[in-house]
Amino acid sequence: MQKSLFLTTSAAKRLYETAKTLPIADYHCHLSPKELFENRPFESLASLWLSGDHYKWRLMRVCGIDESLITGPQSFDERCNAYLSCVTQSPGNPLYTWTAMELSFLIGKPVTLTKENAMELYHEANEALKKRCPTPRSLVLAANVKSLATTDDPTDSLCYHEALRADSTFPVSVTPTFRTDRLINIAAADYPVYIQTLSEVSGVEVSSFDTFKQAVRVRLDRFCSLGCTLADVGVPYFPHGTCTDKQADRIFRDALDGKDVSASLPAFLTACYRFLNEEYTKRNMTSQMHLCVTRNANDVLFSSLGADCGGDCMGDTIPVSDLTAFFNESNNRGTLPRTIVYTLNPAMYEPLLCAAGSFRNVSLGAAWWFNDHKAGIEQQLSLFARTGSLKSSFGMLTDSRSFLSYVRHDFFRRILCGWMGRLIESGEFLDEDTAKEIIRAVCYENSASLLKGAIPA
Missing domain, CATH: 3.20.20.140 (Metal-dependent hydrolases)
Incomplete structure (x- = not known):
């Protein structure tokens, strides 16, 4: 941000x-x-983001995302893609700002989160996560x-x-x-x-x-x-x-x-x-x-x-x-x-x-x-x-x-x-x-x- x-x-x-x-x-x-x-x-940003975060789950349900992509069996990458598709189109929701701040924290620089660059930033943050191996x-x-x-x-x-x-x-x-x-x-x-x-x-x-x-x-x-x-x-x-x-x-x-x-x-x-x-x-x-x-x-x-x-x-x-x-x-x-x-x-x-x-x-x-x-x-x-x-x-x-x-x-x-x-x-x-x-x-x-x-x- x-x-x-x-x-x-x-x-x-x-x-x-x-x-x-x-x-x-x-x-x-x-x-x-x-x-x-x-x-x-x-292991990944996805596990940090979507394992048990009901703030994000609620937003995804409001946006009409199928439950399989919220708490279901789909891969974490698919679920994060679905989440980002929601949050990048939800101005005024604090999740938009928090998500951008979390990405900035992991990447190490301010980022501008948009629908077009969301998955690119997600993968960049994942790479930073792998290098730092945070606990x-x-x-x-x-x-x-x-x-x-x-x-x-x-x-x-x-x-x-x-x-x-x-x-x-x-x-x-x-x-x-x-x-x-x-x-x-x-x-x-x-x-x-x-x-x-x-x-x-x-x-x-x-x-x-x-x-x-x-x-x-x-x-x-x-x-x-x-x-x-x-x-x-x-x-x-x-x-x-x-x-x-x-x-x-x-x-x-x-x-x-x-x-x-x-x-x-x-x-x-x-x-x-x-x-x-x-x-x-x-x-x-x-x-x-x-x-x-x-x-x-x-x-x-x-x-x-x-x-x-x-x-x-x-x-x-x-x-x-x-x-x-x-x-x-x-x-x-x-x-x-x-x-x-x-x-x-x-x-x-x-x-x-x-x-x-x-x-x-x-x-x-x-x-x-x-x-x-x-x-x-x-x-x-x-x-x-x-x-x-x-x-x-x-x-x-x-x-x-x-x-x-x-x-x-x-x-x-x-x-x-x-x-x-x-x-x-x-x-x-x-x-x-x-x-x-x-x-x-x-x-x-x-x-x-x-x-x-x-x-x-």
Whole structure:
């Protein structure tokens, strides 16, 4: 891409000189600790691009590409050709910019991606890939990543995290994140089986809400022993109403008996989130909440390919009264941990920002998923700045399974510098030195603070 991408003013270009060399503290991604530990070279750009990237899969389906060329048996070259035929005709979609940035990163120079030269650039990048033989670790280091937090289920063994922690040859701190989606979704058909796994890995026979809590504490201690400072949840539900531990115990036992507890799930979550917030606060962890999402909306797609295949979408908004009641209960108890809330539905930006501003420990997270394009990021920056202080933002995260996705941090930094540059050029903010301080905080320092204790000296 052009060196001046999104940098439309002289001030923006000056600010970008500060932003472009900053390291990355990636506090939310879906990279594989197993791949990082094994560190096997990537065979081709195609495997990097299309193995598990549901962003690309969704675009290809929108463009009418047959599923055999998306997730099916066709060769990677054929599938990449199909992908490039879509992305080069999708101006305004962030995938167009990200794809060009990834090609530029591999080739080692800015490129202009067009329908005519797409496959030529693809083959050039593949040749560069073969010469460099990049591995997961080399790509992370090339992106100037200092620390990253993966996404891990409470029942995961964490053996690869343990191995990475003991490996002094890799200077990047890799820590787990305590992701509770399966842990709290008592309405899932396989929940009793999941709880049996929790019993096995924790050494606690889970048969009640009390023993459930004991097992969770054991797993949290295990996660924290490996540097975990973050928790996360991304279920399509939100706590509603009151629920005592006694009521939660009855609901939990019903779930273990295989009964339909879907109607009781919002109430159970009230007790469950209350407990989790207490534990996170004790351990000085940060809680992340991904809200307003509908998972697996397409039954046919889900039944054939499973979760994370591109069938998720924006969910309904959440009543502000439910949000404030949730935060207020923990705050009254003194057990509201530092909390970052993300919304897939941008209609929730202002309600979340206003609710967050009422509680010291709560902040709006990055523009998430379908909102992490230029317009979405600028909207989020503007609203964040109008309702609070931009310097307190945690900036960009990767939220990806691809080791090439770190170019998205440069994408964000360019947008941020372009946005702030326009404020300077218009006379709305004239302190350029302070603007650079803000950029350092938003692009690295604040996110690094989330991984405190996990960042190598």
